[in-house]
Amino acid sequence: MSDLRELYQEVILDHAKKPRNFHTMPDSARAADGHNPLCGDRLRVFVRVENGVIQDISFTGSGCAISTASASMMTEALKGKSLADAQAVFESFHDLLTTGNHADKDEELLGKLAVFGGVREFPVRVKCATLPWHTLQAALQGSAAPVKTE
Amino acid sequence: MAVTTVKSTRTPKAPAPPAPAFSPDDIRGDFPILQITSHGRRLAYLDNAATSQKPQAVIAAMTRFYNSQNANIHRGVYELSTQATAAYEIARDRVRQFINAADVREIVFVRGATEAINLVAASWGGTNVRSGDEIILSTLEHHSNIVPWQMLAQRVGAVLRVIPINDAGELCLEQYEKLLNPRTRLVAITHVSNALGTINPVRQMVRLAHAAGALALVDGAQSVPHLPIDVRAIDCDFFVFSGHKICGPTGIGVLYARQPILQAMPPYQGGGDMIETVTFDQTTYAPAPQKFEAGTPNISGALGLAAALDYITGIGLDRIGGYERQLLLYAQEKLTRIKGLKIVGTAADKAAVISFVLSYAHPHDVGTILDGQGVAIRTGHHCCQPVMDRYGIPATARASLAFYNTREDVDQLVLGLEKVKEVFH
Ligand SMILES: Cc1ncc(COP(=O)(O)O)c(C=O)c1O
Numbered sequence A: 001m002s003d004l005r006e007l008y009q010e011v012i013l014d015h016a017k018k019p020r021n022f023h024t025m026p027d028s029a030r031a032a033d034g035h036n037p038l039c040g041d042r043l044r045v046f047v048r049v050e051n052g053v054i055q056d057i058s059f060t061g062s063g064c065a066i067s068t069a070s071a072s073m074m075t076e077a078l079k080g081k082s083l084a085d086a087q088a089v090f091e092s093f094h095d096l097l098t099t100g101n102h103a104d105k106d107e108e109l110l111g112k113l114a115v116f117g118g119v120r121e122f123p124v125r126v127k128c129a130t131l132p133w134h135t136l137q138a139a140l141q142g143s144a145a146p147v148k149t150e
Numbered sequence B: 001m002a003v004t005t006v007k008s009t010r011t012p013k014a015p016a017p018p019a020p021a022f023s024p025d026d027i028r029g030d031f032p033i034l035q036i037t038s039h040g041r042r043l044a045y046l047d048n049a050a051t052s053q054k055p056q057a058v059i060a061a062m063t064r065f066y067n068s069q070n071a072n073i074h075r076g077v078y079e080l081s082t083q084a085t086a087a088y089e090i091a092r093d094r095v096r097q098f099i100n101a102a103d104v105r106e107i108v109f110v111r112g113a114t115e116a117i118n119l120v121a122a123s124w125g126g127t128n129v130r131s132g133d134e135i136i137l138s139t140l141e142h143h144s145n146i147v148p149w150q151m152l153a154q155r156v157g158a159v160l161r162v163i164p165i166n167d168a169g170e171l172c173l174e175q176y177e178k179l180l181n182p183r184t185r186l187v188a189i190t191h192v193s194n195a196l197g198t199i200n201p202v203r204q205m206v207r208l209a210h211a212a213g214a215l216a217l218v219d220g221a222q223s224v225p226h227l228p229i230d231v232r233a234i235d236c237d238f239f240v241f242s243g244h245k246i247c248g249p250t251g252i253g254v255l256y257a258r259q260p261i262l263q264a265m266p267p268y269q270g271g272g273d274m275i276e277t278v279t280f281d282q283t284t285y286a287p288a289p290q291k292f293e294a295g296t297p298n299i300s301g302a303l304g305l306a307a308a309l310d311y312i313t314g315i316g317l318d319r320i321g322g323y324e325r326q327l328l329l330y331a332q333e334k335l336t337r338i339k340g341l342k343i344v345g346t347a348a349d350k351a352a353v354i355s356f357v358l359s360y361a362h363p364h365d366v367g368t369i370l371d372g373q374g375v376a377i378r379t380g381h382h383c384c385q386p387v388m389d390r391y392g393i394p395a396t397a398r399a400s401l402a403f404y405n406t407r408e409d410v411d412q413l414v415l416g417l418e419k420v421k422e423v424f425h
Helices: A010-017 A065-078 A083-098 A104-121 A123-141 B003-008 B056-069 B079-098 B113-128 B147-156 B173-179 B202-211 B259-264 B299-315 B317-336 B363-372 B385-391 B407-424
Strands: A030-036 A041-050 A053-062 B107-110 B134-138 B159-163 B184-190 B215-219 B238-242 B253-257 B275-278 B283-285 B341-344 B353-358 B378-380 B396-400
Touching (some): A010 A065, A010 A104, A041 A065, A041 A123, A053 A065, A053 A083, A065 A083, A065 A104, A065 A123, A083 A104, A083 A123, B056 B299, B079 B299, B107 B113, B113 B147, B113 B238, B113 B253, B147 B159, B159 B173, B184 B202, B202 B215, B253 B259, B299 B317, B317 B341, B317 B353, B317 B407, B363 B378, B363 B396, B363 B407
Parallel strands (some): B134 B184, B184 B215, B215 B238
Antiparallel strands (some): A030 A041, B238 B253, B275 B283, B353 B396, B378 B396
């Protein structure tokens, strides 16, 4: 097995223990629920968009270290980004976790999120890392149905 | 199974058990998979409540069937087919013996506990449960003993009632008695909880159900591998289990149903093997159990299951149970010494299942880190979301022991948990 330290990097553990932007938002924000039935992770992502820019983004819920850190770092990475940029980050992040193919442009887009590269070696955990991102997409699309990983 | 007997054998400092004492070292060699490594380490397989490993005897019985006995059953006049038919029926009788049913016609082969419960819900439930009738389940049920009843209840307008549990994970029997009433048609309860290990007093519960005029179904998926089963002593009307949890293959399981009840039930699926005569106007059905075994059954699975029951009987469930209880005590003692670890489910009468949570790590992370140490446990809700809701937790980590597990396996788990602490502290 690949080194556990690749998976549980310091940054990830730090965000898991002290999640950032971990709060609800007023009703005016868009929100969606994500659920991973396999491990019981449940989270809600809130997002406020103005003029095509993510003005504010936060989350609540309970989950494993990987999903919590992913949600926390997602909120930090995307706050202030345009929707188009956010989509590009999402796609790079997704590639990082699933195919491992990423170009230099992705490095730039991903920034700190690159620490999630280690998750790729743990296939059952990939869904933990992507759940917050899929949930955000649902919130942006105004989808009422909860996001499920299975 | 006599609950009181089980309790009395657990008194500490009891005199040495009658010889020959069971030692897993004598039988670990029977299980090819226990010799493999996982992530380069010795495999500590502690997910026996999900499925058990298979001894060579079971693998050999199935290989032998395909190598030299394979033919369809109940169909050919040739030697191979009659032999396969005989072997299949001998397997059925082996099951009857194992759970001490009175009549071999009370044993229906199905895919597993899930299919057995669905069969009862659709066939017996469809004809006997009406609008306003009640079915009593418990908080401890596996989803497979909830969803089929929910589907039935929705179809016919029946009502589900749920026996609550106390903080230790034991059923509240006074509440159960209050739930029973003349509208109760069925009580469907698990014998042993897969999520917490609680052993339920099924004899007493069946007696109460019958006194209220209801039938009783016992889900034996988790009890059959650990406790001697006597369906006549339990006096239940239905008893179900899966072969794969008792060292048998996947895809084979058993429905036991009391003879008059089973004979009166309409077929579950239609097809070959379950009929007497077929015309386009009308079909007459074969008597039970064939009536409930439409199509070519899992013949090799039935033979594999029979071999598994032989194997278990050869060791003896009393010895297995006694050994597992000691190992459970050893494991619980070691685990309770870990700071921040809480065992969920502390029933006085408990099978070798330990569900736990750590204050500093999510079960899913615990599972991944333990996996790296060669320790296979289950994490999640264990198909028992109502149990998780009862404790207000999303998931637990669960180590479930079998007779082939050793103290070394438990020590490996404990060491693995040290590693979890290392990562998260
Ligand atoms: C208590 C209990 N009942 C029923 C089942 C369902 O068994 P199967 O999936 O083999 O049909 C299980 C399996 O986990 C179980 O633990």
